[in-house]
Amino acid sequence: MRFLLTALAPLTWGTTYIVTTELLPPDRPLLTGALRALPAGLLLLAAVRTLPHGSWWWRAAVLGTLNIGAFFPLLFLAAYRLPGGVAAVLGSVQPLIVIGLSAALLGQSARPRAVAAGLLGVAGVALVVLRPQSAGFDALGLVAGLAGAAAMGAGTVLGKRWGRPDGVGPLTLTAWQLTVGGLLITPLALAVEGLPPHLTTTNLAGYGYLATVNTAVAYWLWWRGLDRIPAASAAFLALLSPVTAVTVGWLVLDQSLTAVQLAGMALALTATAAGALTAAPKTSQVAGQSGTEQPRIRPVARQVS
Structure with missing residues (x-):
């Protein structure tokens, strides 16, 4: 069950493309990234009413x-500078990165x-994603795609290594990360792109979906799952995202x-x-560990909280 619930996160992320384009x-x-992260983070932060403390x-x-x-x-950046689905292929190396970092x-x-x-x-x-016209690779796009996969992979492994402080659940950890990320992206989005001249009801509905279901709920499920399964297992589940994107395009x-x-x-x-x-x-390795792969993670979190 823990794998199925965690898999809902990349399945939900697979709908990002169709929502963004349609x-x-x-x-x-x-701007889409900023409006995905910051409202979701602030909403969750208001719900949990808990700020980081100490080393956190x-x-x-x-x-x-x-x-x-x-x-x-x-x-x-990778999606805009690379042809076809090359960016998705670069993102799919994340499990290999996570295996190495783990x-x-x-x-x-x-x-x-x-x-x-x-x-x-x-x-x-x-x-699944490459097309015959997927040629003429852009160097900056390639670097961005690999760097993005490495960033998410490193974040996944560090999140597993650090665990979380006592009394802090995955929802709080999700709120902290989305708020930090949103605060970093928002000034960049406003400086580079600015705000659109007007927003329709359809636009607002799309942003609302991305901020809530696609981001707040999905990332909570992801970090909840990472608390219960190995980092490498979670990284493999991310392969479901491009498959979902193509399937939704076929259906819708x-x-x-x-x-x-x-x-x-x-x-x-x-x-x-x-x-x-x-x-x-193996089952014998996790017996009595409340679903956590490494029993040493929680004591480390207690010592530095």
Whole structure:
């Protein structure tokens, strides 16, 4: 069940593209990122009424920067500068990044089967999103795409390493990160893009969906899941996002699906299941640990809170 609930986050993120293209003003990617993060963060912060304390001021700032403040702009920059679905393919290397960082920071060995599943996931996503015209790679776009995947991967692993303070739930941790990220993106969005001349009811509905379901709820589910499953397992679930985006386009926009795309979906889903299960700890390792993979995380959080 913990895997299924966590998977709802990337499934929800997979609807971002259709909402952005069909409901929002054009050419405002940074503003969209700011309006996704800041209202959601402030809403959750008002609900939990808890601010960071001690070392968690800078930890929340680091996590919010990596997972939101840096990830959103880099993601949009890659999407705008790269053709076809190349940005999605670059993002699909995140499980491999998380496997490497988990070995370095969490002491988890990089299992060959997990690495193989990560490579299979990249291949599957490539078949789903790439088109024949996906050529002429832009250097800045490539760097942005890889940097975005690395930022989110690093944020995921650090979040697993640090855990969370006593008495602080995943909802509070989500509020801190979204607020930090939103505060970082908003000045950049206003300086680079500015506000649209007017907003329609459809625009407001789109922004409302992104801020609530797509961001506040989805990121809470993601961090709730990360509290219960290994970081590498969570990273593999992120492969569901591009698959969902293509599926929604087929269902809602009547876009066609080729045999190659269907094969890519099968590969990506196989990699997701294989990678998540391969990275998961054995039952005997988690017995009596309240769903947390590493029993040392909570004491560390208590010492530095």
